[in-house]
Amino acid sequence: MGISMWIRVYAIFIKELKQLSRDRMTFGMIIMIPLVQLMLFGYAINTDARHIHAGLVDLSQTSESRAVEQALVATQSVDFIARYRSIKEAEVAITKGEIRAVLYLPADMTRRLFNHPLYDHKQTDSQLTQPIGQWIVDGSDTVIASTIRALRNMPLDEVANHTATRTAPSFEVVQYFNPEQRTVVNIVPGLVAVILTMTMILFTSSAIVREHEHGNMEFLITTPVRSIELMIGKIAPYVLVGLLQVAIILCVGHWVFSVPIKGSILSLLGSSILFIFASLTLGLVLSTIAKTQLQSMQMTIFILLPSILLSGFMFPYDAMPVAAQWIAEALPVTHFMRMIRAIVLRDASLLLLGKDALWLGLFTIGGIIIASLRFKKKLG
Amino acid sequence: MTNASEQSEYAIEAKGLSKHFGNNIAVNKLDLNIPKGSIYGFLGPNGCGKSTSIRLLTGLLEASEGDVTILGKSLLGHEESLKKRIGYMTQKFSLYDDLTVQENLNFVGAIYGFAGKRKKARLEELLALYDLEKQAKQFAGSMSGGQKQRLALACATLHSPELLFLDEPTSAVDPENRREFWERLFDLCAAGTTILVSTHYMDEAERCHSLAIMEEGNKRADGSPQALMDAMPATVVEVSGNKLRQLKQTLTQHPEILSAAQIGAHLRVLVKKKVQDPLSLISKLSDGRETVLARPSLEDVFVTCTGGRHGD
Numbered sequence: 130m131g132i133s134m135w136i137r138v139y140a141i142f143i144k145e146l147k148q149l150s151r152d153r154m155t156f157g158m159i160i161m162i163p164l165v166q167l168m169l170f171g172y173a174i175n176t177d178a179r180h181i182h183a184g185l186v187d188l189s190q191t192s193e194s195r196a197v198e199q200a201l202v203a204t205q206s207v208d209f210i211a212r213y214r215s216i217k218e219a220e221v222a223i224t225k226g227e228i229r230a231v232l233y234l235p236a237d238m239t240r241r242l243f244n245h246p247l248y249d250h251k252q253t254d255s256q257l258t259q260p261i262g263q264w265i266v267d268g269s270d271t272v273i274a275s276t277i278r279a280l281r282n283m284p285l286d287e288v289a290n291h292t293a294t295r296t297a298p299s300f301e302v303v304q305y306f307n308p309e310q311r312t313v314v315n316i317v318p319g320l321v322a323v324i325l326t327m328t329m330i331l332f333t334s335s336a337i338v339r340e341h342e343h344g345n346m347e348f349l350i351t352t353p354v355r356s357i358e359l360m361i362g363k364i365a366p367y368v369l370v371g372l373l374q375v376a377i378i379l380c381v382g383h384w385v386f387s388v389p390i391k392g393s394i395l396s397l398l399g400s401s402i403l404f405i406f407a408s409l410t411l412g413l414v415l416s417t418i419a420k421t422q423l424q425s426m427q428m429t430i431f432i433l434l435p436s437i438l439l440s441g442f443m444f445p446y447d448a449m450p451v452a453a454q455w456i457a458e459a460l461p462v463t464h465f466m467r468m469i470r471a472i473v474l475r476d477a478s479l480l481l482l483g484k485d486a487l488w489l490g491l492f493t494i495g496g497i498i499i500a501s502l503r504f505k506k507k508l509g
Numbered sequence: 510m511t512n513a514s515e516q517s518e519y520a521i522e523a524k525g526l527s528k529h530f531g532n533n534i535a536v537n538k539l540d541l542n543i544p545k546g547s548i549y550g551f552l553g554p555n556g557c558g559k560s561t562s563i564r565l566l567t568g569l570l571e572a573s574e575g576d577v578t579i580l581g582k583s584l585l586g587h588e589e590s591l592k593k594r595i596g597y598m599t600q601k602f603s604l605y606d607d608l609t610v611q612e613n614l615n616f617v618g619a620i621y622g623f624a625g626k627r628k629k630a631r632l633e634e635l636l637a638l639y640d641l642e643k644q645a646k647q648f649a650g651s652m653s654g655g656q657k658q659r660l661a662l663a664c665a666t667l668h669s670p671e672l673l674f675l676d677e678p679t680s681a682v683d684p685e686n687r688r689e690f691w692e693r694l695f696d697l698c699a700a701g702t703t704i705l706v707s708t709h710y711m712d713e714a715e716r717c718h719s720l721a722i723m724e725e726g727n728k729r730a731d732g733s734p735q736a737l738m739d740a741m742p743a744t745v746v747e748v749s750g751n752k753l754r755q756l757k758q759t760l761t762q763h764p765e766i767l768s769a770a771q772i773g774a775h776l777r778v779l780v781k782k783k784v785q786d787p788l789s790l791i792s793k794l795s796d797g798r799e800t801v802l803a804r805p806s807l808e809d810v811f812v813t814c815t816g817g818r819h820g821d
Contacts, residue, residue, distance in 0.1 A: 133622040136619050136622060137619060137620055137622075140615075140616050140619030140620055141616075143616075144608065144612070144616045147607075147612060148605065148607050148608070151607050152607070343603075343605075343606075344599065344602070345603050346603075347569065347597075347599045347601075347603050348599055348603035348604065348664075349603075349620075350569055351567050351595070351596075351597040352592060352617070352620045352621065353593050353620065353621065353622070354620050355589075
């Protein structure tokens with residue numbers, strides 16, 4: 130009894146693996162989805178904006194104003210791609226979208242610089258204290274606006290040829306884990322979660338439906354195969370597929386984008402397997418609901434969008450409203466997003482992440498039960 | 510366990526079997542008694558409830574009403590254990606197009622619990638029996654209709670079922686393959702397998718030991734082909750001559766005539782049995798064209814008991 134069950138599961142597993150390896154398109158996608166998306170997002174998504182196209186209105190035309198300009202370019206935050214004679218011209222350019230920000234340096238900039246309390250020893254409480262210039266920013270893009278805002282307190286020691294006298298910030302910030310503040314470090318582990326969600330749910334959600342659509346199910350139902358055997362045999366090959374994708378993303382992320390992988394391989398493997406199982410059972414449940422492959426595709430996208438937007442991949446989880454956090458908590462990907470980032474970037478162990486691991490485990494068990502109950506060995 | 514099934518002389522017993530899909534009655538109070546070791550046919554047009562009846566009897570669909578006993582066991586509650594003893598060949602090819610013949614058989618073998626040498630031996634036996642040795646490495650999807658059908662039969666009989674269901678097995682093959690296929694069915698039957706086959710071909714139905722004529726979910730008649738022909742409530746008269754199309758029009762108007770159909774140069778007319786002298790009636794109606802009495806065929810039986818002409 131027990132042995133014949135595993136013979137049947139193995140038979141389904143082998144059959145599924147053979148069909149998968151013969152479906153070249155799908156097989157290609159398993160490799161290409163992580164590679165292409167990693168290249169795309171690794172280079173494209175950058176929340177610390179650099180090389181923002183800016184314009185310059187320099188009414189001062191002094192060596193100091195040129196020094197300020199060079200100091201700004203040296204930060205790589207902005208590139209001055211155009212110069213304007215008046216603020217009016219510059220405003221038109223912003224409206225047209227040619228530039229995203231304008232630096233206005235007034236005619237008396239040099240005087241302002243030397244009167245500035247930071248660089249002037251004598252006139253500390255000077256009434257003449259004024260900012261040395263003004264940024265006009267296209268505030269519709271908040272990322273750009275905050276990048277420019279960060280330039281407000283840029284030290285200009287070298288320009289003023291003095292060391293600043295008073296530097297007394299309220300807080301000191303020490304950046305752990307990602308000192309260079311590169312977005313890609315956070316994106317790569319997140320991408321593991323998003324790509325796994327996409328491929329795992331997509332493949333399994335069509336698994337049962339495909340057997341129905343191709344008419345294979347009518348025969349399978351009349352054989353002694355049990356629903357739980359069918360479920361296990363069908364999802365097992367995709368566990369391998371999922372682990373292959375994790376390996377591709379982390380290896381490419383490590384070698385191409387120099388993402389440090391600090392955690393242990395064992396924790397990484399454990400958390401990935403937990404998440405793969407949770408996603409696969411979610412796909413199976415969808416598969417028992419959908420009547421056609423198109424419907425299963427639609428349901429996958431229905432799950433995929435909140436998985437990308439609410440899981441913490443795009444926006445910080447803590448910044449979301451409570452109701453959105455509840456929805457996020459229900460999605461397996463949110464838990465995995467936390468786990469994989471903690472393991473890859475912060476060397477957390479699986480035990481430290483017990484709550485998330487437990488939730489993924491419970492989700493899988495619940496999912497298998499629901500899928501087996503929903504999948505009746507009947508037609509119609 | 511085997512005791513009970515051996516006691517029953519019927520492979521399939523059904524009483525008042527019905528299936529409703531909403532307001533639509535697909536199968537209406539079907540009674541069946543199919544003896545072991547026979548080939549039983551369901552004859553009827555498309556949509557008459559043949560496939561639904563087979564699906565009810567295999568446990569694929571749940572009946573709305575009625576009792577079914579398969580191989581001496583009540584179907585309800587024994588669906589899973591009975592699945593090891595029955596085989597089912599679906600109407601549409603239901604194996605995997607992207608697997609080879611060998612792989613398909615291997616898969617089905619493992620599903621039925623075959624392993625190791627026993628599986629290897631059984632597969633070799635089936636490949637030889639169904640003449641698929643040359644196609645063993647060929648993808649099922651690239652085979653001809655006849656080859657696919659042989660593979661499907663091989664898979665359905667892999668576990669040597671006691672009862673085999675075939676749903677329109679020959680709808681996708683040529684007459685040559687059909688003939689050969691029926692030879693294989695008689696081989697299986699001779700080995701003790703009970704076979705239930707559905708068809709809309711008269712010549713196939715005629716090969717069955719016994720058959721049921723179905724229409725709109727109802728069983729209109731059943732029995733052996735000979736018994737059905739003998740009991741037919743009509744006499745067959747063949748008319749030959751010219752202008753048969755116009756004659757057909759006038760004949761079908763007559764209340765004592767069930768039907769008239771042109772077959773080649775003849776008009777085949779079914780006259781109600783209660784008419785004393787059918788030959789003279791037809792002679793009179795057909796203005797002295799040549800008339801002869803003919804032997805009834807299964808098609809005549811079918812026409813007599815379907816299309817609202819039954820029960821008269």
